[in-house]
Amino acid sequence: MFVRTSTPCGRPPPPLQRTPGPPPPLSAGDGKPISSLQCGLPDKLERCLERAAGLEQYLENLCSSDSCDYLQTLKMHLHGMIHICCVKVLKLLPKPSGSLMRAFLMAGHCYGSMDPVSNIIVNSIWDNSHGCPLPESERSKIEQYNDILDPLSLLRTQVHSLKGLVELAKFAILETAHGGFSTEGCALELLCSAGCDVFDRFPSSAGMFKEKKLFHEVAKAAGHPLPLQLGELHEMLMVAPEGQALLSLTSEAQIQCSVLRIEDMTNHISRMWRGWVAAKTGGVVQAPKLFPKSLMFVSSMRSKYEERRSWFRSKIEQVLKDYTTQHFWQYKLDIICGVEAINKGRPPLGEMCYRVNFTATSHLERERRLFFAEFLFSGGPRPETCCPLPYDYAGRCYYGEQTARKIVYPDDAKYIPHDITHPGTRRVDDMLEMDVVHFSSEMDVELAEKLNKMHAN
Structure with missing residues (x-):
């Protein structure tokens, strides 16, 4: 990424700098590396900035709102x-x-x-x-x-x-x-x-x-x-x-x-x-007692989480085993860091595809390694992908109120059309799955009130 522009603070723009780039592209996948899209970008930015010189006040006025x-x-x-x-x-x-x-x-x-x-x-x-x-x-x-x-x-x-x-x-x-x-x-x-x-x-x-x-x-x-x-x-x-x-x-x-x-x-x-x-x-505020329907909801959410967690871990362990077999390097699944579900094709005939970040350990390395995996719900003939991510920031650079990238992707242009997912940052303060799964009947006052309001009738 190249950054240099007039600033809303009215300071002189900093010199053109390039942030540390990624290592050579991963061999997994057959798409073009995202880094290849930067070809000729420095010259284009230079010409654009030259035209913008002298418009600092105009740019400052534009940068006054969200x-x-x-x-x-x-x-x-x-x-x-x-x-x-x-x-x-x-x-x-x-x-x-x-x-x-x-x-x-x-x-x-x-x-x-x-x-x-x-x-x-x-x-x-x-x-x-x-x-x-x-x-x-x-x-x-x-x-x-x-x-x-x-x-x-x-x-x-x-x-x-x-x-x-x-x-x-x-x-x-x-x-x-x-x-x-x-x-x-x-x-x-x-x-x-x-x-x-x-x-x-x-x-x-x-x-x-x-x-x-x-x-x-x-x-x-x-x-x-x-x-x-x-x-x-x-x-x-x-x-x-x-x-x-x-x-x-x-x-x-x-x-x-x-x-x-x-x-x-x-x-x-x-x-x-x-x-x-x-x-x-001033002491700890005690959470209100949950209604019976609210208790059933928490129990149901935890059961569904355990089922999904078990399924995802078994699936990831399989694709990780296939990866280690091909590369002669033993890894063991550690923590799942995020799952994105994408429908490949038009519903109801489309196949549900899952893209996952997880960490894995190896007795040959001190550091956990971050991985990316992609697989279909039913398996199917489509090849499954599993590869380590040598740099943590690859392919994760878009955040908006409506859509956002929430997991890390390999440096492969084939993921660009599908890796911006719904909903975006505007939904982060809603009641989320992990809130209910981690619910405390003593500590979570606000969540208990929300759950009881949901199941008041």
């Missing part, structure tokens, strides 16, 4: 960056329990006092162990519910993370602008240039964060379920020795591509969090 193509492009790029961070976390976590996956999907936002990947890890572990810990009885019920079948669940975390990052970036700009102002466009540009890591852009001390409750305000803007507590957590992390210890553990895992030491991280958070008592939050 309909601006430039701002939407920045958001698409940032959603892709955040997705990369989420995939990295899934590759670093030991195979998570259902409760840790619940915490990751509900509260694993990427803003905070560390780098984005470390923030997701710490926020998820904290929510699982201290922020919104499930009773042991409820943990055991969802222990095996750690596969993400509905990709909207992961997309929601990314959408809300971006909202928090934009708020944090605005604060950073205001702190360095010496009386200037900050717009959403300026914040998005800063996030793109900083790779979503803007915390180091703040010149102020930890006292400023505590005084202005910045992390609390950022978490509120992102719609985090526990904004006050998350703000307190990151204020503590900035000054407590446990904060540096946690950062060392996450950094070591990222550098060495090793599995995170979850127990050690939980112990560090526990020592730091002892001072925070329930009285500070």
Whole structure:
């Protein structure tokens, strides 16, 4: 991707740069690599930018609303960056329990006092162990519910993370602008240039964060379920020795591509969090008791999830076995990261095709590897595809309110017509499959109210 344009902040455009490109195209598939579509693109962009020179004020006025193509492009790029961070976390976590996956999907936002990947890890572990810990009885019920079948669940975390990052970036700009102002466009540009890591852009001390409750305000803007507590957590992390210890553990895992030491991280958070008592939050609000029909609905959703999870895992294990047989490299299925269903042909005669991202492990590699697989519901004569993805961001760059790409695709142009799927980001705040599957009868107040409203009659 090549980026250089006039900016809504009125600053001079940065020099033309090319983001790191993908490695050589995958051998799987018979389509043209997506990278081949970039032929001649730099020269075309140069000519376009020359014509745009001198129109900065005009472009600035255009970029003042959500309909601006430039701002939407920045958001698409940032959603892709955040997705990369989420995939990295899934590759670093030991195979998570259902409760840790619940915490990751509900509260694993990427803003905070560390780098984005470390923030997701710490926020998820904290929510699982201290922020919104499930009773042991409820943990055991969802222990095996750690596969993400509905990709909207992961997309929601990314959408809300971006909202928090934009708020944090605005604060950073205001702190360095010496009386200037900050717009959403300026914040998005800063996030793109900083790779979503803007915390180091703040010149102020930890006292400023505590005084202005910045992390609390950022978490509120992102719609985090526990904004006050998350703000307190990151204020503590900035000054407590446990904060540096946690950062060392996450950094070591990222550098060495090793599995995170979850127990050690939980112990560090526990020592730091002892001072925070329930009285500070006003106590925990008890979720209302579910109606009988609501209980039946939760039970039915969990049963359907288990059936689908079992079917998808058996199918993926088969295509992964075929792949390892052909390539003499043994892999074992780890976590399913998202499933997209696409009807190949016109209903009702069309065949349902599934495209899946999953991680797999090998005794010959320390790092989990991200895979893509494609197969038909009934098998059929059509060849099934299974291939590793050597770079996490391949083919995943479109996000809109109506449609979005929700999984990672190989670098193959044949997937372009079909990999933009419905619905888009506007649906992420609806009731999703993983919400019901991970439902807590004690903690999920809002969801319990929704379920009872659905089954009131």
